Amino acid sequence: MSNSNFVVKIHDALFKSSLVRSFKFVFAKKIGHLEILHGEKWVVWGPSKTKMLNILGNKYLSVPSLSRTYGKSLNDGSANLTIEQLEFKGVIPTAHLGARYEYFKDSFDQNCKKYILDNAIGSNSVAYDVKTSNRKINMKLYHYLVEKLKLTELQSRWTMGLSNGQMRRARMARSLLKEPDLLLIDDPFLGLDPVTSDTISNFLRDLDSNNNNANRFFTFTSTVIGLRIQDPIPTWCTHICYVNQDGVEFQGPINNFKGKIQEIKELHNKQLLENDRSVSFRNGISAKDLIKDHFYKSSDHKKDNSIRNVFELKDVGIKYKGEAVFTGINWKVESGSRWHLRGANGTGKSTLLALIMAEHPQSWNSKVLDNGIPRKVGKSNYFDINSRIGFASPELHAIVSKDYGDKLTVTELIATGLHYGSPNNFTNNLNKIITIERSRIDAFLKYFNLFDMKDIQFNKLSVTNQKLVLFIRSMIRLPELLLLDEAFSGMDAGIIRICHLFLKKHWPGSIITISHLQQETLDCENYLQLIKRGEYIIGKNI
Numbered sequence: 001m002s003n004s005n006f007v008v009k010i011h012d013a014l015f016k017s018s019l020v021r022s023f024k025f026v027f028a029k030k031i032g033h034l035e036i037l038h039g040e041k042w043v044v045w046g047p048s049k050t051k052m053l054n055i056l057g058n059k060y061l062s063v064p065s066l067s068r069t070y071g072k073s074l075n076d077g078s079a080n081l082t083i084e085q086l087e088f089k090g091v092i093p094t095a096h097l098g099a100r101y102e103y104f105k106d107s108f109d110q111n112c113k114k115y116i117l118d119n120a121i122g123s124n125s126v127a128y129d130v131k132t133s134n135r136k137i138n139m140k141l142y143h144y145l146v147e148k149l150k151l152t153e154l155q156s157r158w159t160m161g162l163s164n165g166q167m168r169r170a171r172m173a174r175s176l177l178k179e180p181d182l183l184l185i186d187d188p189f190l191g192l193d194p195v196t197s198d199t200i201s202n203f204l205r206d207l208d209s210n211n212n213n214a215n216r217f218f219t220f221t222s223t224v225i226g227l228r229i230q231d232p233i234p235t236w237c238t239h240i241c242y243v244n245q246d247g248v249e250f251q252g253p254i255n256n257f258k259g260k261i262q263e264i265k266e267l268h269n270k271q272l273l274e275n276d277r278s279v280s281f282r283n284g285i286s287a288k289d290l291i292k293d294h295f296y297k298s299s300d301h302k303k304d305n306s307i308r309n310v311f312e313l314k315d316v317g318i319k320y321k322g323e324a325v326f327t328g329i330n331w332k333v334e335s336g337s338r339w340h341l342r343g344a345n346g347t348g349k350s351t352l353l354a355l356i357m358a359e360h361p362q363s364w365n366s367k368v369l370d371n372g373i374p375r376k377v378g379k380s381n382y383f384d385i386n387s388r389i390g391f392a393s394p395e396l397h398a399i400v401s402k403d404y405g406d407k408l409t410v411t412e413l414i415a416t417g418l419h420y421g422s423p424n425n426f427t428n429n430l431n432k433i434i435t436i437e438r439s440r441i442d443a444f445l446k447y448f449n450l451f452d453m454k455d456i457q458f459n460k461l462s463v464t465n466q467k468l469v470l471f472i473r474s475m476i477r478l479p480e481l482l483l484l485d486e487a488f489s490g491m492d493a494g495i496i497r498i499c500h501l502f503l504k505k506h507w508p509g510s511i512i513t514i515s516h517l518q519q520e521t522l523d524c525e526n527y528l529q530l531i532k533r534g535e536y537i538i539g540k541n542i
């Protein structure tokens with residue numbers, strides 16, 4: 001049965017990224033029949049959700065060619081249906097990690113309003129528009145989006161300076177301003193604090209309500225979100241499409257599948273618990289062997305019984321143009337301690353990590369002590385500070401995907417983590433590393449089930465595996481301090497569990513982790529919660 005009110009229709013279709021014969025189909029199994037109608041709200045759920053969103057978003061070729069068709073736009077009834085597809089794999093890629101915090105902006109930077117309007121042509125490095133495109137912009141809609149997505153106060157901010165959560169909201173506004181007929185968002189709640197997550201969920205729920213209103217000033221129709229098995233499915237989703245490695249397993253009105261959804265969740269939780277048993281020994285590799293050369297395991301360190309602070313902050317603050325992000329922070333991180341750095345989007349968590357890594361211009365300050373030694377220009381240097389630190393974050397992920405992910409294989413990328421003192425250095429050094437380091441890389445790859453993919457280019461991996469590679473890269477020097485900024489967001493639950501158990505049971509070093517979702521948060525004894533400006537709490541998790 002078919003409906004003329006459809007946005008996209010798929011019938012007996014296979015998909016490919018190229019028509020070249022040797023290219024495999026995206027899913028081995030044909031998609032029988034799937035139809036998304038205007039106004040419906042779908043969740044694409046399961047391990048292959050991203051591939052399915054790409055199919056809906058016209059990123060793959062359909063075989064036969066007419067097995068996927070798009071309907072008419074509700075905007076003007078024309079055949080030019082507009083699709084906007086958003087994925088939050090990373091933030092805006094910058095030239096290097098510290099670029100966000102620099103006073104002299106990257107040449108591509110622009111303010112948040114200009115970014116959302118997205119109609120300037122030419123250079124973004126000047127404050128005025130060289131030329132604007134003739135795309136008609138619905139300013140009433142602009143104001144609606146800015147208010148609903150809580151961007152009002154951020155309009156004049158430089159885009160590059162926006163926090164992850166702020167940037168995600170800005171990207172959503174930019175897409176919606178184009179009044180798409182089909183909005184596809186992969187992991188819409190990734191990296192959002194609980195309050196912002198609710199705001200976005202309610203916003204997506206209400207996207208259509210405006211259409212029933214006599215004063216309607218925009219037309220959006222269908223929304224499709226991609227979620228992992230562990231994510232709660234919003235109650236406003238009207239339809240579900242469950243996709244596993246082979247393809248679509250079931251799809252249709254969500255109420256028809258309540259039992260199946262529950263069954264899949266229960267099986268998934270059972271499989272997670274099975275991982276717990278294998279954490280000490282996986283694929284022939286013992287977890288203890290992976291970290292045996294860590295400094296904290298050495299006799300030198302064991303002899304020195306005095307507990308050292310990996311770093312300490314004494315009354316530290318960061319300000320932009322006189323406006324404080326945070327002030328008066330006093331914080332000691334002892335060797336081997338684990339910290340969850342908490343706080344709503346924009347409270348300064350990433351900025352605090354940038355300060356520890358000396359990426360922030362305001363971090364050259366004797367109120368910051370590394371291993372008890374006050375940091376001073378001329379006395380401390382960036383490379384020595386970072387030689388003790390391992391780091392993974394969405395910014396780093398964005399830089400790698402854009403500039404190195406097509407050039408470096410998994411092994412090569414992990415090896416770049418062995419460069420002395422710079423998380424930013426991605427020069428291929430595989431030929432220069434010593435045998436013991438090479439064996440360590442192989443052992444990590446085996447332990448984390450990536451050995452078969454060791455020679456594949458980074459960008460060819462799934463998001464989960466890309467994150468896993470960056471996580472291994474952060475540990476490969478066996479650093480004293482691991483900074484894991486949303487390092488597990490977007491990963492499948494099974495892999496997160498293995499990483500967490502490894503850290504919890506075996507990693508000897510200090511850890512500071514940032515994450516908003518409970519299932520992505522490593523169990524830590526301590527937390528530092530940023531509230532706003534001068535307010536923060538340090539406490540113990542019971």
Ligand SMILES: Nc1ncnc2c1ncn2[C@@H]1O[C@H](COP(=O)(O)OP(=O)(O)OP(=O)(O)O)[C@@H](O)[C@H]1O
Pocket residue numbers: 100101102157158160161162163164165166191320325343344345346347348349350351352
């Ligand atoms: N160059 C800058 N100028 C002005 N404000 C800035 C600049 N860089 C960052 N900010 C602001 O500093 C605040 C802290 O940003 P930060 O990225 O540290 O937040 P966060 O707590 O990590 O947020 P999220 O949870 O969204 O990742 C934000 O409000 C951000 O907009």
